[in-house]
Amino acid sequence: MISLIDAVKEGDVETVRALLQQGANVDERDREGHTSLQFAAMKNRVEIARMLLDHGADLHAESIYGYDALHYAVQDKHSFIEQMLREALRQESIRMQFSEAWVAMDSHQIAHVGTYPALGQKLTTVFNFESRESLIIVDDLKTNAKAITPVMSFDEMPKAMLEKALQEFTQRGGAADRDFVLQGARRFIHRPK
Numbered sequence: 001m002i003s004l005i006d007a008v009k010e011g012d013v014e015t016v017r018a019l020l021q022q023g024a025n026v027d028e029r030d031r032e033g034h035t036s037l038q039f040a041a042m043k044n045r046v047e048i049a050r051m052l053l054d055h056g057a058d059l060h061a062e063s064i065y066g067y068d069a070l071h072y073a074v075q076d077k078h079s080f081i082e083q084m085l086r087e088a089l090r091q092e093s094i095r096m097q098f099s100e101a102w103v104a105m106d107s108h109q110i111a112h113v114g115t116y117p118a119l120g121q122k123l124t125t126v127f128n129f130e131s132r133e134s135l136i137i138v139d140d141l142k143t144n145a146k147a148i149t150p151v152m153s154f155d156e157m158p159k160a161m162l163e164k165a166l167q168e169f170t171q172r173g174g175a176a177d178r179d180f181v182l183q184g185a186r187r188f189i190h191r192p193k
Contacts, residue, residue, distance in 0.1 A: 004028055008036045008048055016048050026055045033064040041073040041081050049081050053088050056143040096141060102165075104172040110165055117141065127165040129176040132184060155184060 004024040007015040016036075020026065027035050037057040040049035049069075053059075062068050067075075070089070073082040096117040103111045108130035115122045122139040132154040138147045154162055159182060166181050 004036050005030055005034070005039060008039045008045060008052075009043065011043065011045055011048070013047055013051075016051060020051060020055050026052055026057045027061055029061075033062065035061045035063075035069070037061070037069040038063060038067070038072050041069040041078060041085065042076055044076070044078040044081060046080055046084070049084060053084070059085065059089055059092060092141075102168040102172070104169065104174060107174070108176070110169040110172065110174065112165065112168075115141070127162070127169070129166070129169065129174070129181050132181065154181065 002010075002012075002015060002019075004016065004019045004026070005028060007019060026037075029035055035058065037049060037052045037059070038061070039045070040052055057069075059070070060068055070082065070085045073079075073085055096115075098115060098117055100112070100114040103113055105111055105126070109126060109128050111127070112125045113122065114124075120141050122141060124137040124139070125134060126137070127134050133151045134154065134157060135151050136149040138149070139145075162182055166176060166178065169176060
């Protein structure tokens with residue numbers, strides 16, 4: 001069977017697509033440390049470069065000569081691939097910045113969104129004050145793969161975490177019954193008979 005690098009060198013788009021779908025190592029290297037993305041940049045294989053990037057090709061991988069794919073695109077004056085790689089690097093830079101924020105979602109939910117480059121993950125914890133449940137959405141910063149944890153009851157969560165989420169929710173204009181959120185005790189309105 002042909003290797004991914006050889007398929008890229010030949011410009012065989014369909015074979016590259018098939019190999020990637022079969023799980024080929026997108027960052028496989030030849031004897032000189034060149035990757036498939038570097039060969040796509042050298043040979044101006046635009047569609048293949050896009051597929052490799054979409055499959056998480058390492059933008060920073062260097063050959064034994066110390067050059068990455070962007071260097072080869074610039075050196076060989078392949079301006080479209082150069083722009084594509086620069087945009088991919090810009091997007092990666094945005095994804096890789098550490099940040100944390102609270103985001104009001106609707107009348108009964110708030111989310112804590114944290115981007116953690118050291119972990120390679122973005123974690124979004126959604127707090128639903130109506131159902132007293134939470135879940136976490138995990139985004140892989142390199143591959144963009146997404147996973148969602150099973151729903152967790154507020155009863156299983158640290159009280160301090162719930163208090164912080166409730167505080168952030170109310171600061172953003174949300175309204176929730178504190179006792180219900182923290183203890184599960186609904187307040188009932190008693191009507192006179």
